[in-house]
Each structure stands twice: as structure tokens, then as C-alpha cells.
Amino acid sequence: MRLLLVEDTLDVAEAVIIRLERSGIACDLARTVEEARGYLEAQPYDVIVLDINLPDGLGTDLLRDMRAKGDRTPVMMLTAQFSVDDRVSTLNLGADDYLVKPFDQRELEARVRALYRREQGDKGNEITLGTLTFNPTAKVLRKEGVPVTLTRREFSLLELLIRNRGSVMSKDRLYEGLFSFNDAEVGLNAIELYIGRLRKKLAGSKVHIETLRGLGYKLDVDA
């Protein structure tokens, strides 16, 4: 999952990013509205967490512009004071959720995941494929009921593949979902590496990752 955090208070931002990155969400940080616009043009995000009060303007303005352009990316608003009026107008602008500062990190993560899930169209959060059950919120993968330990990156990659099962995911798309701009300079080779590691762990599960040379990878259930 690729997330954009727009927030000017550095310590809040850092705490959030550390937390989210640790659980496998690739985060980019923008500290102004302008910066955020740049990021948004550069690449698509799965979720945006947007502070309202920013040095060069209001987060709500950015939100309005996005919606006016037809961008439907889920947006969670953040702010310190949140009157009932603020709340209503924010939601009316097309925000999907909001959180009042100070907030609990765990709550933020849970809500972000909920937004992502909703976007993906998954009702439940447990996915069964072959002999695998995958639970993105609990971060647990089971093979025939037995837990399989996955590292952060392995988990993120598997989640991307599972959510797009049956479709070919180009190496670029996987790369975008896995790494943020901070993880600069990571080679594309890393994807191949993790694909290999995942394959080992998925062995004997009726689920396999197919390679399509020059196109990407595709996760499928054995016939």
C-alpha cells in the first residue's frame, strides 16, 4: 500500500511514518500543499492522510481540487480542533474519514487500512486462496492452518499480489507499492529477490506466482 502523508509538524509526521512503514505501508511525506501536489502528480496513491492547517494553505483546498479533477483516492483528514461544522463541511468536500489530533497511532493505522480495504472492494478482511488464508489486518498468513512468518516486505508484496490476483502486476507497479521515495535507490532487482523468497514460503500451498517475462508477475491458484 502506498500512502501520502501531508503534515507539517515534523514530530507527528515522523511518528506516524515510522509506525506505518514498520507495518509495511510505503509512506511519502509532504510538508506543504505545494509539495503534496507535486507528489500527487508524480504517482498515484492508495490512501492520503491530509492535515488541514498547512503553512501555505488549507488541506481542504487540496482535497477540493482533487475531487474537482475526479480523483477519488480515499482521503483521511487530520486536524487539531474539529467543530461539528468543520466535520460536516470536510465530509461534504469528499473526505472519507477524519481524525482529531492528538490521535492514537493504532487507530490511525486501523482506519487507513479500512479505507484501503474499502477501496479494494473487500468486505471481509480474511482472504482464502488454495490452502492459504491471508489476513491483512492481523498480518498473519496461514498455510493449512499453520502460521507462516513473513517479513514486512514479504507481507506487503504478497498483499499486493493477492489483492490483484489473476492480474499481471508489472515490476514497476509492485515497486511503487513496496517502496517510498525515502527508500530511494533501491534496485528493481529487489522485487525479483522478494518474489523468490515468497515463492519458497508459498511452496505447497496451491498458490503460485507466475513469471511473465517482460510483463510482470501474476499470482494464481493452481487448477
Next chain:
Amino acid sequence: MRLLLVEDTLDVAEAVIIRLERSGIACDLARTVEEARGYLEAQPYDVIVLDINLPDGLGTDLLRDMRAKGDRTPVMMLTAQFSVDDRVSTLNLGADDYLVKPFDQRELEARVRALYRREQGDKGNEITLGTLTFNPTAKVLRKEGVPVTLTRREFSLLELLIRNRGSVMSKDRLYEGLFSFNDAEVGLNAIELYIGRLRKKLAGSKVHIETLRGLGYKLDVDA
């Protein structure tokens, strides 16, 4: 829209079918889990409405098997009693919606249509030709539902032909679409080669690539 109703209570089933057929939804009725499996093997459906309590087993088992096989057809569950636990576990199994009996016919129809719409949205720009379905975003080609593996070049060529189906594509145009300036020095013969390879993979699909000597190629569906 093609719908499979799995329900053993005849009068309920008939009422539903009459209503849905009247508004243009093609319905098949299965009265047992076994019968439903038969239908599902025989052909794909757009939506499945699935009762939980059936004479020879539970609808939830059928649902679980489908999801384990990677089948993501939207499923709406029906049942008389529906505790919170039932609800959660059903959704976690991969159901997309549920309805408690007795229900309003109009509500059923509205929800079924909602499921269908969402599914169509996901499929987006999927193109069906004869027995082929071609999905450019997922980079997947299926012949009678079975995935056909294509290489990068084959895929590009097929996409060009499909997007211009019915009209003749000159070899030059195909060439321009397939090769960039980097791929300099590739002979025109390469096109013929890939046409040949594609023809083999499209064999038995009611879709054929016609040669128009001196003019180019044309992809068409058999009469």
C-alpha cells in the same frame, strides 16, 4: 446479466426468479449445493444468490470452495436467522452482501444490481470477442475462461488488433505500434512471425486474423 440462484424453497425461488427475469436478468435455479456446483462448472455467472441452509449442505461451504479456487464472482448470501457472528463469518468467507429472509423483492433486485455494477466497474475495459476475453489492464487473455499466456510482443500486437478489430491494419502500422526507435533495425518479417504465433494461440476461439495480401491484417470474429 446472468444470475445463479441457489435456494431450495420453491415458492421463494419462483417469486424471485419471476421478478428478476421480468427486469431482464437471466436466472438459473439450483436447489442443492451439488446442483449449484454443476451449474458453476458449466458456465460463469455475474452474480450468485446463495441460501445458507440447503438440503445437502451449507451454502457457506460452497462459497468457501469457490473463493479457495480464486473465483471472485460476487455472492449474496440469504438466510433466515442471521446473528452478528454469522454475519461476520460469512463476510469473512468472502461473501459480498447478505440479506435476511423474509426480504423485499425490490431490495434484492437493487442489491444484486449494485453487486453487478461494481463487478463491471472492476472489469473496466475488458473486451469479449467470441470465446476470448481480453483485459488490457490485467494483461490477461482468456480462452473459454482458461488463461492463455502471451509474451510481451504478442500482447502488444493482439491489443493493437483488438482495438482496431474489423478494420485492416497495415503491416507498417502494426510495426510502428510494436517497435520503438530503440528496437531499430527490426525487419518487417517480424510482424508475420508474431501474427503466426498469435494465430496458434488463438486457435479454436472463434476469433481469427485474416490476411489481406498487400494491405495488412484484420482481426475478426467468426460468423
Next chain:
DNA sequence: CACCGTGTGACAGGTCAGTGACAGATTCAA
């Protein structure tokens, strides 16, 4: 019948993917 454009099998690069080893980074527990 000759010609030109097309079909096709075999083959030789060449590119891209798989993999093992390794070093730096990070996490976790004392």
C-alpha cells in the same frame, strides 16, 4: 509459369529473471 508477398521451422543471440553469498541496517532482548 514466374514473381512477390506471406507462412513457418529452426536457431543464435541477448535480455531478463532466479539465486546464493554477503554486508549494512534494523530490531529485540538483556
Next chain:
DNA sequence: TTGAATCTGTCACTGACCTGTCACACGGTG
């Protein structure tokens, strides 16, 4: 804070398969 364990990502090498050329067969057209 330190050290062990694990995770991360690079590098280099190997191997597989796609790619496109060549050569030749085929077939319609004039």
C-alpha cells in the same frame, strides 16, 4: 548500550526463454 539475530538490498553469476533473422516452402496473381 551492547550484542545477537534477523531483515534488507546489492552484486555477480547462471540459466531460461523471448526475440528476431534466415532460409525456404507456399500460394495467389498477373
